[in-house]
Amino acid sequence: MSILLEKEDLIALNRTGENLKSVLRHLVDKFPASAQTISGMSNWLDYNRSNCQRILNGINKSRDGKEVLCYLPGQAGLQEFLVQVDKKPLEQQLILQAQSAVESFNVQIKKYARSHAELKRLLSNKPVKNNLDKHLLSAEEKREQHYLASKQIIGSSVETLFSCYILKESDENKEYLQEVAMISKQNIVRSKAAPPFVQFYTHPHPEGFTVPENLTLHSRIKPSHFHIGVVNEYSTAGLLSAYSSYSPSNSGIVFNDLEGVDKFDATFLFSNPDELANPLEHQSKCSSTSISIKNPTKKLVMLVFLEKKLDMRSSVNVGCYSGNQKVKEGKLRSDDMWTERLPEFPELKVLHPDSPGAQFNGTIPIGEMSDYVFSFAELNKKDFTCYLLDVDFPIWSSTYRIYFEHSL
Incomplete structure (x- = not known):
C-alpha cells in the first residue's frame, strides 16, 4: 500500500500533528512538575518509559506537525497513555x-498507511506526489494574483518591505527582551482613493508623545525608553513633515499624502524595552517576532538577529498566519497558534552576518541598513545569529511570525 503523499495530504497531516501537540502540551502542563520529566511521568502514570520520552519529544522537540506524528508513540501506546491519564x-x-x-490521528493512519511505522516512512520520504493539473497556478503564482487583485481593491501597494529586528536580553530589566527594529517600505504607490498611510506598532504610546523622532545615523538608543522615529536616510524627503496624527486605540501614526511625488519610501525605527517577555526568566520558553502585511506588497525581506546566548538554546520555526492577532507575552507557544496557520511554508535561512546574502537582497542594501540599526542600538553583529526570511508576494492581511522555542 506504499504511496506518495500529495501536498494537500501533507498539509492535513501537519495540522493533525499540530493539534495533537497543542492538546498534549496543555494536558501535560497540568501534571505535577515532578511528572513532566521522562522518569517522573513514567512513575506517576505507571506508563512505559520509552513512550513517555516519545510524548515529551513530540511536545518539546518537534518543529512542525509532521515531526510530532513521527515522534509520538503508535496507536496502542497513545491509547494506553489516555487510559492511565484518565485515572x-x-x-x-x-x-x-x-x-x-488521538482518534483523529488514528483515522489519518488508516487513511494513508497500514501502520504508524508505515506512515512515518511516508512522512520521511522526500518525493511528494502532485496530482494537480499542470495548468493550475503554483503557490507563488496564486500569491501574485492575490497581490495584483489586492492592490487594485485597496488602491495602494509597496514594492519592497524590509524589516530588521534585534532581540537581546535587556540590560535594564532581565524580565524583558530589548527589541530594536527597522521597518522600511520602499516604492509606496497610493491612489487618491486609498486609505491614509499609517505605520502600526504594538507598544502603547509613551506619555507625552506628540510626534515621531527625526532619526539620523548619529542617533543613539536610550535603553529604557520606547523609541519610534522616522529614519531620515532611508525615507523620502518631507515624510516627517507629512506626519498628521497618532491613534492611541490602534497604535498607529498617520501621514498625509506627500505633495508632488508618485511614489515614496518610508522607514521607521522602533525600540521596545519592556514589551517582549524574556524566555530565560518566564515560564513560557518561547519568544517571537513578526511582521504584518498591512499593504499589498510585492516582496518581503525579514532579517532577525538573535543574541547568541538565546540562540544557542533555541530551535526556530516560522509560519504564516491569518490576520494579526496579538500574542500574550509570557504565555506564548507556537503550537497554540496552529489553528490560524495558513498552508504557506516560507523558508527560513541562517546566514553569517558578513556573508553576501546578508549584504544585498536584489538591490536592497540589507547589510548597510542592518548596520544602521546596530549603530543606533550600540551593539555588535558578531554577538548575534542572523536569520533571513525572503518571500515574493507575501499574503496581504497576514502575519509572518518567527518563533524561537528555548530549552533551558
Whole structure:
C-alpha cells in the first residue's frame, strides 16, 4: 500500500500533528512538575518509559506537525497513555480533547498507511506526489494574483518591505527582551482613493508623545525608553513633515499624502524595552517576532538577529498566519497558534552576518541598513545569529511570525 503523499495530504497531516501537540502540551502542563520529566511521568502514570520520552519529544522537540506524528508513540501506546491519564484527578475537558485528537490521528493512519511505522516512512520520504493539473497556478503564482487583485481593491501597494529586528536580553530589566527594529517600505504607490498611510506598532504610546523622532545615523538608543522615529536616510524627503496624527486605540501614526511625488519610501525605527517577555526568566520558553502585511506588497525581506546566548538554546520555526492577532507575552507557544496557520511554508535561512546574502537582497542594501540599526542600538553583529526570511508576494492581511522555542 506504499504511496506518495500529495501536498494537500501533507498539509492535513501537519495540522493533525499540530493539534495533537497543542492538546498534549496543555494536558501535560497540568501534571505535577515532578511528572513532566521522562522518569517522573513514567512513575506517576505507571506508563512505559520509552513512550513517555516519545510524548515529551513530540511536545518539546518537534518543529512542525509532521515531526510530532513521527515522534509520538503508535496507536496502542497513545491509547494506553489516555487510559492511565484518565485515572488521575485532571480536568476532564483536557482529557476529552486529547482523546479526540488521538482518534483523529488514528483515522489519518488508516487513511494513508497500514501502520504508524508505515506512515512515518511516508512522512520521511522526500518525493511528494502532485496530482494537480499542470495548468493550475503554483503557490507563488496564486500569491501574485492575490497581490495584483489586492492592490487594485485597496488602491495602494509597496514594492519592497524590509524589516530588521534585534532581540537581546535587556540590560535594564532581565524580565524583558530589548527589541530594536527597522521597518522600511520602499516604492509606496497610493491612489487618491486609498486609505491614509499609517505605520502600526504594538507598544502603547509613551506619555507625552506628540510626534515621531527625526532619526539620523548619529542617533543613539536610550535603553529604557520606547523609541519610534522616522529614519531620515532611508525615507523620502518631507515624510516627517507629512506626519498628521497618532491613534492611541490602534497604535498607529498617520501621514498625509506627500505633495508632488508618485511614489515614496518610508522607514521607521522602533525600540521596545519592556514589551517582549524574556524566555530565560518566564515560564513560557518561547519568544517571537513578526511582521504584518498591512499593504499589498510585492516582496518581503525579514532579517532577525538573535543574541547568541538565546540562540544557542533555541530551535526556530516560522509560519504564516491569518490576520494579526496579538500574542500574550509570557504565555506564548507556537503550537497554540496552529489553528490560524495558513498552508504557506516560507523558508527560513541562517546566514553569517558578513556573508553576501546578508549584504544585498536584489538591490536592497540589507547589510548597510542592518548596520544602521546596530549603530543606533550600540551593539555588535558578531554577538548575534542572523536569520533571513525572503518571500515574493507575501499574503496581504497576514502575519509572518518567527518563533524561537528555548530549552533551558
